Amino acid sequence: MLPVSVPPAVEPSIAKPAPLPQFGVSPPAVPAQPLDGNAAGNYGARPIQTSPRPALPLPQGMEEYMVHRVMQRVDGVLDQRLREAIALVIQEQTRSVLPRLREEIESVVRHAVYEAVADELVSGASPQPGR
Numbered sequence: 001m002l003p004v005s006v007p008p009a010v011e012p013s014i015a016k017p018a019p020l021p022q023f024g025v026s027p028p029a030v031p032a033q034p035l036d037g038n039a040a041g042n043y044g045a046r047p048i049q050t051s052p053r054p055a056l057p058l059p060q061g062m063e064e065y066m067v068h069r070v071m072q073r074v075d076g077v078l079d080q081r082l083r084e085a086i087a088l089v090i091q092e093q094t095r096s097v098l099p100r101l102r103e104e105i106e107s108v109v110r111h112a113v114y115e116a117v118a119d120e121l122v123s124g125a126s127p128q129p130g131r
Contacts, residue, residue: 058066
């Protein structure tokens with residue numbers, strides 16, 4: 001049998017994480033604005049800065065076209081969703097009304113049969129020609 005060599009115990013080393021690379025981009029310097037008495041509750045908030053590039057004007061009629069297209073899409077989605085919602089409500093209402101409706105139909109049919117049988121018994125007592 002060959003001798004088995006056991007490597008010496010190696011203590012794990014705790015490595016510090018490598019610093020994140022800096023790409024030469026630093027956040028823009030924003031001058032601090034002092035709080036004054038009029039800005040109480042504002043806590044030094046700065047006004048929202050708009051983009052330095054002005055918005056390009058839309059071509060003639062483009063805004064109206066876009067509004068029209070958006071309204072068409074909204075109309076289509078509303079039509080579909082409303083139909084689904086109404087169908088669901090009608091289905092739920094039908095389920096809740098169905099037992100009562102069956103009772104009423106059963107009662108009407110039962111009374112109609114009773115009346116027809118009673119009329120037939122009365123008319124059967126006096127034979128009619130042709131029957």
